[in-house]
Amino acid sequence: MVLEKIEHENDIKRINKNELPILAEEIRSFLIDKISKTGGHLASNLGVVELTMALHLAFDLPEDKIIWDVGHQSYTHKLLTGRKAGFDELRKYGGMSGFPKRHESDCDCFDTGHSSTSISAGLGYAMAREITGEKYKVISVIGDGALTGGMAYEALNNASKLKSNLIIVLNDNKMSISENVGGVSRYLSGLRTAESYQGLKNGITNSLNSIPKYGERIVEKIRKTKNGIKQLVIPGMLFENMGILYLGPVDGHNIPAMVKLFKEASKVEGPVLVHVITEKGKGYLPAERHPARFHGTEAFDVETGLPLVKRVKANYTDIFSTVMRKLGDRDEKVVAITAAMADGTGLKRFRNMFPERFFDVGIAEEHAVTFAAGLAAAGLKPIVAVYSSFLQRAYDQILHDVCIQELHVVFAIDRAGLVGSDGETHQGIFDLSYLSCLPNMTILAPKNKWELSDMIKYAVDFSGPIAVRYPRGEAFDELKEYRAPLEYGKAEVLYEESEILLLAVGSMVKTALTVRERLKEKGYSCSLVNARFVKPFDEELLLKLQKNHKLLVTLEENVQSGGFGEHVLEFMNTSGDGSMEVLNIAIPDVYVEHGNVELLRKETGIDADGIIGKIIDRKAQ
Numbered sequence: 001m002v003l004e005k006i007e008h009e010n011d012i013k014r015i016n017k018n019e020l021p022i023l024a025e026e027i028r029s030f031l032i033d034k035i036s037k038t039g040g041h042l043a044s045n046l047g048v049v050e051l052t053m054a055l056h057l058a059f060d061l062p063e064d065k066i067i068w069d070v071g072h073q074s075y076t077h078k079l080l081t082g083r084k085a086g087f088d089e090l091r092k093y094g095g096m097s098g099f100p101k102r103h104e105s106d107c108d109c110f111d112t113g114h115s116s117t118s119i120s121a122g123l124g125y126a127m128a129r130e131i132t133g134e135k136y137k138v139i140s141v142i143g144d145g146a147l148t149g150g151m152a153y154e155a156l157n158n159a160s161k162l163k164s165n166l167i168i169v170l171n172d173n174k175m176s177i178s179e180n181v182g183g184v185s186r187y188l189s190g191l192r193t194a195e196s197y198q199g200l201k202n203g204i205t206n207s208l209n210s211i212p213k214y215g216e217r218i219v220e221k222i223r224k225t226k227n228g229i230k231q232l233v234i235p236g237m238l239f240e241n242m243g244i245l246y247l248g249p250v251d252g253h254n255i256p257a258m259v260k261l262f263k264e265a266s267k268v269e270g271p272v273l274v275h276v277i278t279e280k281g282k283g284y285l286p287a288e289r290h291p292a293r294f295h296g297t298e299a300f301d302v303e304t305g306l307p308l309v310k311r312v313k314a315n316y317t318d319i320f321s322t323v324m325r326k327l328g329d330r331d332e333k334v335v336a337i338t339a340a341m342a343d344g345t346g347l348k349r350f351r352n353m354f355p356e357r358f359f360d361v362g363i364a365e366e367h368a369v370t371f372a373a374g375l376a377a378a379g380l381k382p383i384v385a386v387y388s389s390f391l392q393r394a395y396d397q398i399l400h401d402v403c404i405q406e407l408h409v410v411f412a413i414d415r416a417g418l419v420g421s422d423g424e425t426h427q428g429i430f431d432l433s434y435l436s437c438l439p440n441m442t443i444l445a446p447k448n449k450w451e452l453s454d455m456i457k458y459a460v461d462f463s464g465p466i467a468v469r470y471p472r473g474e475a476f477d478e479l480k481e482y483r484a485p486l487e488y489g490k491a492e493v494l495y496e497e498s499e500i501l502l503l504a505v506g507s508m509v510k511t512a513l514t515v516r517e518r519l520k521e522k523g524y525s526c527s528l529v530n531a532r533f534v535k536p537f538d539e540e541l542l543l544k545l546q547k548n549h550k551l552l553v554t555l556e557e558n559v560q561s562g563g564f565g566e567h568v569l570e571f572m573n574t575s576g577d578g579s580m581e582v583l584n585i586a587i588p589d590v591y592v593e594h595g596n597v598e599l600l601r602k603e604t605g606i607d608a609d610g611i612i613g614k615i616i617d618r619k620a621q
């Protein structure tokens with residue numbers, strides 16, 4: 001096995017050139033085998049095997065800095081930097097992360113997870129190098145999907161003034177998670193056309209190949225010669241016009257061609273973009289055929305490509321998908337927006353049925369929100385379906401463009417709560433805090449699948465900014481009998497007793513049911529209320545229930561800081577009669593790493609055992 005010879009970074013440089021294609025195949029088999037067991041981001045990683053090898057051959061790690069945009073495609077980089085053993089525990093609690101992590105290796109120079117940050121971070125490294133006088137190379141590897149994100153353009157704009165070398169590798173596989181969209185994607189397609197691709201053969205790479213002696217100097221020459229640029233690099237004029245030299249396109253599965261181009265690129269004084277064409281899912285037929293399905297996959301059977309665990313119950317995304325289809329039918333003013341997450345948010349069905357009322361804006365959450373604000377101002381009913389952690393990107397847009405103007409934009413916030421294997425960057429545990437402090441915002445969280453459906457309908461019929469937040473995964477399908485119509489700012493009493501009052505938000509109602517049963521077994525009398533509205537919450541009910549309860553326990557899958565519980569506590573401190581104590585159950589002030597969600601709940605103290613322990617401790621005081 002050639003792969004066995006790779007134990008540390010730079011070991012690849014000692015591999016015989018003839019063995020490199022064998023190594024590429026071994027890496028692919030390794031990744032397919034491991035990810036089929038652990039799950040993970042398969043298709044993107046299969047696509048960049050040769051690209052990563054070429055980068056590791058052309059540059060020296062850890063001195064040189066490779067920054068992986070999003071970072072979901074960094075598995076080969078991990079393999080080539082001595083982390084082979086980590087793949088057995090990939091994305092498991094305490095195991096290796098699925099993203100680059102500085103604490104994991106010296107060869108990971110920047111943590112990522114969210115899209116379109118790599119050029120900014122790379123520019124930071126390059127500018128720092130100018131100031132400190134160091135000599136390392138900086139390489140930002142960005143996908144065509146990530147290049148739809150606004151931050152990438154802010155960085156390119158800023159990079160144009162750079163005097164020293166910064167290499168931007170554009171990994172173009174024509175795919176975001178789904179098909180890539182928009183003008184930039186169209187522009188890149190133009191560069192890939194037969195003519196442009198032919199330009200590769202007749203253009204830079206072949207020019208360099210055919211004059212090896214002078215090849216090393218040719219890029220700088222091109223840069224200085226306007227005619228030369230026009231003749232040889234016309235395909236990349238958009239970048240050229242911004243002051244960024246464009247090289248390519250180059251075949252992203254041809255290692256020698258890439259190594260040569262990277263070496264040339266590293267001699268340029270200033271920013272240079274190397275356009276690399278890869279195939280997402282390459283080398284595994286099911287992933288080549290269905291790159292979106294294998295973008296991020298659960299464990300699967302290698303032979304068939306089918307998931308090992310068949311999902312029987314609907315998840316919250318499925319419920320949202322169904323209600324959106326119904327709403328689209330019912331009301332022509334309903335329009336849906338996603339920032340490149342049509343699959344993940346469940347909007348695909350809406351897209352298929354109402355293509356003219358569906359908008360995939362690319363990985364552009366900021367734009368998605370202001371675009372929705374414009375649609376709302378013009379009288380439509382926009383629903384922005386977005387993951388909780390990605391919505392963080394659009395904070396000022398929510399405040400400045402939606403809430404101040406009190407526009408009726410519906411935020412369907414999926415992946416709210418602990419998401420699991422993606423870890424720190426993706427846990428949706430801040431939205432209650434960052435939304436609660438915004439005047440004019442209404443926030444709801446459903447206890448079960450029927451309530452999600454009702455809440456989305458309620459939100460569409462509402463007027464003003466409104467968010468419904470729900471977690472990743474299987475939808476809770478009990479408590480069907482509790483389906484009283486939603487009333488603005490009103491909670492739902494599920495069980496009324498005395499002594500302990502559990503006030504749970506959304507997903508925590510399920511946990512609270514267990515907590516209540518077990519407290520009752522221990523002899524406590526215990527009420528359970530489903531908050532339904534996080535903002536405004538049911539103050540009237542709390543003032544009423546304080547009369548026969550000694551302890552109010554708030555439960556939320558959100559950080560404590562600025563969350564639901566703190567707002568309730570503040571209210572009871574200022575408006576309560578002081579007879580009922582308040583205990584907040586929430587996620588502590590930490591970033592929660594990757595791992596199984598149940599385990600993470602335990603670790604953060606929001607599982608039934610942890611909650612019961614805290615309640616009993618408090619009662620004992």
Ligand SMILES: Cc1ncc(C[n+]2csc(CCOP(=O)(O)OP(=O)(O)O)c2C)c(N)n1
Pocket residue numbers: 044070072073113114115142143144145146147173175176177280295339340341363365390393
């Ligand atoms: C801010 C943000 N929004 C959405 C995502 C979800 N996401 C992860 S990868 C991806 C597609 C990236 O496409 P590309 O950069 O072309 O990489 P590829 O998957 O094709 O290798 C998306 C939308 C994210 N990580 N960050």
Ligand SMILES: CC(=O)[C@@H](O)[C@H](O)COP(=O)(O)O
Pocket residue numbers: 070072113295296344415419422472
């Ligand atoms: C890398 C990234 O941001 C996405 O691929 C994310 O991992 C998707 O998460 P879900 O699996 O929850 O859709």
Ligand SMILES: [Mg+2]
Pocket residue numbers: 143144145146171172173174175176
């Ligand atoms: Mg892509």
